[in-house]
Amino acid sequence: MLRLTAMKMHNLLPLSRAEFVAACHPDGILLPDQGCHHYGLIVQYEDTDAGGIVYHAHYLNYAERARSAVLRAGGIHLGARLRSTGEGIIIRQVEARYHAPAQLHDQIIVVTRLEQLKRASLWLAQHIISPETGLIFARLLVEGVWVNKKYAPCRFPDDVREIITHLSVAGEGTA
Amino acid sequence: MLRLTAMKMHNLLPLSRAEFVAACHPDGILLPDQGCHHYGLIVQYEDTDAGGIVYHAHYLNYAERARSAVLRAGGIHLGARLRSTGEGIIIRQVEARYHAPAQLHDQIIVVTRLEQLKRASLWLAQHIISPETGLIFARLLVEGVWVNKKYAPCRFPDDVREIITHLSVAGEGTA
Amino acid sequence: MLRLTAMKMHNLLPLSRAEFVAACHPDGILLPDQGCHHYGLIVQYEDTDAGGIVYHAHYLNYAERARSAVLRAGGIHLGARLRSTGEGIIIRQVEARYHAPAQLHDQIIVVTRLEQLKRASLWLAQHIISPETGLIFARLLVEGVWVNKKYAPCRFPDDVREIITHLSVAGEGTA
Amino acid sequence: MLRLTAMKMHNLLPLSRAEFVAACHPDGILLPDQGCHHYGLIVQYEDTDAGGIVYHAHYLNYAERARSAVLRAGGIHLGARLRSTGEGIIIRQVEARYHAPAQLHDQIIVVTRLEQLKRASLWLAQHIISPETGLIFARLLVEGVWVNKKYAPCRFPDDVREIITHLSVAGEGTA
Numbered sequence: 001m002l003r004l005t006a007m008k009m010h011n012l013l014p015l016s017r018a019e020f021v022a023a024c025h026p027d028g029i030l031l032p033d034q035g036c037h038h039y040g041l042i043v044q045y046e047d048t049d050a051g052g053i054v055y056h057a058h059y060l061n062y063a064e065r066a067r068s069a070v071l072r073a074g075g076i077h078l079g080a081r082l083r084s085t086g087e088g089i090i091i092r093q094v095e096a097r098y099h100a101p102a103q104l105h106d107q108i109i110v111v112t113r114l115e116q117l118k119r120a121s122l123w124l125a126q127h128i129i130s131p132e133t134g135l136i137f138a139r140l141l142v143e144g145v146w147v148n149k150k151y152a153p154c155r156f157p158d159d160v161r162e163i164i165t166h167l168s169v170a171g172e173g174t175a
Numbered sequence: 176m177l178r179l180t181a182m183k184m185h186n187l188l189p190l191s192r193a194e195f196v197a198a199c200h201p202d203g204i205l206l207p208d209q210g211c212h213h214y215g216l217i218v219q220y221e222d223t224d225a226g227g228i229v230y231h232a233h234y235l236n237y238a239e240r241a242r243s244a245v246l247r248a249g250g251i252h253l254g255a256r257l258r259s260t261g262e263g264i265i266i267r268q269v270e271a272r273y274h275a276p277a278q279l280h281d282q283i284i285v286v287t288r289l290e291q292l293k294r295a296s297l298w299l300a301q302h303i304i305s306p307e308t309g310l311i312f313a314r315l316l317v318e319g320v321w322v323n324k325k326y327a328p329c330r331f332p333d334d335v336r337e338i339i340t341h342l343s344v345a346g347e348g349t350a
Numbered sequence: 351m352l353r354l355t356a357m358k359m360h361n362l363l364p365l366s367r368a369e370f371v372a373a374c375h376p377d378g379i380l381l382p383d384q385g386c387h388h389y390g391l392i393v394q395y396e397d398t399d400a401g402g403i404v405y406h407a408h409y410l411n412y413a414e415r416a417r418s419a420v421l422r423a424g425g426i427h428l429g430a431r432l433r434s435t436g437e438g439i440i441i442r443q444v445e446a447r448y449h450a451p452a453q454l455h456d457q458i459i460v461v462t463r464l465e466q467l468k469r470a471s472l473w474l475a476q477h478i479i480s481p482e483t484g485l486i487f488a489r490l491l492v493e494g495v496w497v498n499k500k501y502a503p504c505r506f507p508d509d510v511r512e513i514i515t516h517l518s519v520a521g522e523g524t525a
Numbered sequence: 526m527l528r529l530t531a532m533k534m535h536n537l538l539p540l541s542r543a544e545f546v547a548a549c550h551p552d553g554i555l556l557p558d559q560g561c562h563h564y565g566l567i568v569q570y571e572d573t574d575a576g577g578i579v580y581h582a583h584y585l586n587y588a589e590r591a592r593s594a595v596l597r598a599g600g601i602h603l604g605a606r607l608r609s610t611g612e613g614i615i616i617r618q619v620e621a622r623y624h625a626p627a628q629l630h631d632q633i634i635v636v637t638r639l640e641q642l643k644r645a646s647l648w649l650a651q652h653i654i655s656p657e658t659g660l661i662f663a664r665l666l667v668e669g670v671w672v673n674k675k676y677a678p679c680r681f682p683d684d685v686r687e688i689i690t691h692l693s694v695a696g697e698g699t700a
Binding site for chain 4: 064090151
């Protein structure tokens with residue numbers, strides 16, 4: 001198996017085919033007992049590059065889709081809110097480590113956990129993995145900020161805050 | 176509802192929420208009785224532009240994801256085949272008509288039907304619609320060609336041809 | 351040379367290296383004597399797919415960049431106008447024919463001509479070619495509509511209309 | 526001016542319009558005296574999202590285009606090399622900090638400097654800035670690895686190594 005670093009395996013995996021398919025639900029699957037969220041997807045042509053593998057910036061897209069799915073799983077429709085209030089999430093920092101290249105039509109699971117939750121910002125750990133083998137393709141740390149329509153940070157709405165707290169076992173992120 | 180042309184509605188829709196979720200299966204849903212395939216997805220941030228709507232080229236991506244899902248539904252893994260034989264599908268023509276703009280986090284169904292099947296090429300009609308209302312966002316006609324690793328057209332493999340014939344009621348496309 | 355159809359060559363090309371570089375100006379180059387606009391770019395990793403060639407939907411992006419460059423060449427800043435008035439161009443139809451696949455780091459010229467100009471809409475012919483050989487990678491016909499912030503078609507502003515008329519030798523498009 | 530953090534300005538800027546246009550050359554501009562490389566581009570529709578700003582993952586694309594331009598400036602055509610030898614650069618780590626959102630049709634300069642050069646890998650600092658104001662939109666630290674066709678790290682070819690050393694004043698990167 002191709003890899004760029006010492007092989008890293010995710011401890012909760014592999015998943016069964018049925019578990020992967022369930023994670024392909026448009027909201028993904030919120031797993032409060034495990035303090036995380038699973039979001040399944042398939043690597044598409046548009047995601048790959050001439051090197052035959054997923055173009056490195058697209059892992060950030062996978063992570064974004066998973067974050068939106070977390071909110072949908074909590075009944076929060078970011079698109080409608082953006083249009084009505086101008087509020088939404090902006091990304092302030094990303095740290096991405098690439099361990100092994102995913103390839104065309106591979107199955108992918110994005111595992112999202114809360115690392116730290118503040119008044120107007122949060123850190124999420126998002127691991128992008130193979131559900132079949134547990135191999136970690138990439139690990140992302142993402143800092144998001146809740147902003148108003150002038151892009152000024154403002155307090156997370158209560159409903160957004162509540163759904164986020166399900167992303168850690170303790171119900172609270174830890175740095 | 177926003178629209179660019181006289182409103183067009185799809186005759187098989189709306190779908191129930193359960194039907195939409197079922198179409199979000201990574202293989203979509205093949206409906207041989209109806210001679211078509213449904214593929215569900217959500218409009219993501221990466222798909223939208225500063226106009227607040229889906230960037231027009233991304234509807235072609237949605238159609239591509241649906242085509243790959245059709246093949247997966249037939250047990251055909253294009254990525255593995257590309258890597259082992261160098262064969263795959265190249266797009267030769269696209270005709271796209273945009274009727275109404277899809278917005279961030281909208282639900283989407285891609286309905287794929289066979290229009291014409293030849294020895295090494297085919298025409299598909301792919302409608303991109305709202306499962307909730309039946310509103311047609313865009314209609315695509317796509318000509319694909321099966322090519323070898325030198326991009327020369329060659330006969331569709333039998334397994335690919337067989338799955339494609341499920342995309343029309345008669346089991347044969349008609350021009 | 352790879353190709354998907356009988357080889358097509360563009361009649362104004364090849365360009366010299368200096369001409370290609372000049373067309374990479376952020377506004378491209380308006381050539382009123384020839385009734386067209388040249389926009390130069392390089393195929394980037396992000397544009398290619400696992401087939402080793404430019405992903406078919408990305409030719410629509412190249413054409414869009416060229417259209418924005420035409421307007422900038424006429425002193426029109428679409429981004430600022432969108433933010434201040436909500437007006438802009440929406441694409442209503444695209445017909446794309448792919449003739450030969452462009453590859454990573456190839457040089458590209460988008461040649462844009464006016465086909466037809468109406469009160470609130472236009473048709474452009476956009477050829478995507480190799481400046482070195484004149485080989486045509488793809489030919490697009492694109493119908494754009496000027497819309498207000500509710501996406502309703504409205505009359506082209508005079509300054510936009512004026513710059514567009516430079517895209518045909520007669521100063522008028524012909525169907 | 527919108528910003529996500531305390532405003533950060535780049536010390537070499539602003540650039541004149543002529544300097545920006547010069548940096549839009551397909552190879553960008555190598556500035557060995559300053560130990561850096563400038564690459565100019567315009568924010569396109571495809572780069573923005575429904576929030577009206579550049580989608581966060583696309584800054585990684587801008588940085589990638591600048592890296593390819595550095596190599597072209599040194600006479601190295603990565604696409605041809607990938608096709609002939611299977612060798613190329615893979616990204617192993619990215620740290621991105623977003624300071625202010627770039628908007629549709631903004632001018633952008635990517636300033637690339639070498640931070641550290643090893644046998645088979647390097648760290649680059651890439652700042653994405655406004656040439657008009659010197660405002661920093663984003664700062665990236667990127668670790669790239671030279672790999673063979675099996676994605677195994679291997680020594681930088683001499684011609685690649687030579688061009689990279691122009692990206693620091695001392696001709697050597699410093700951690």
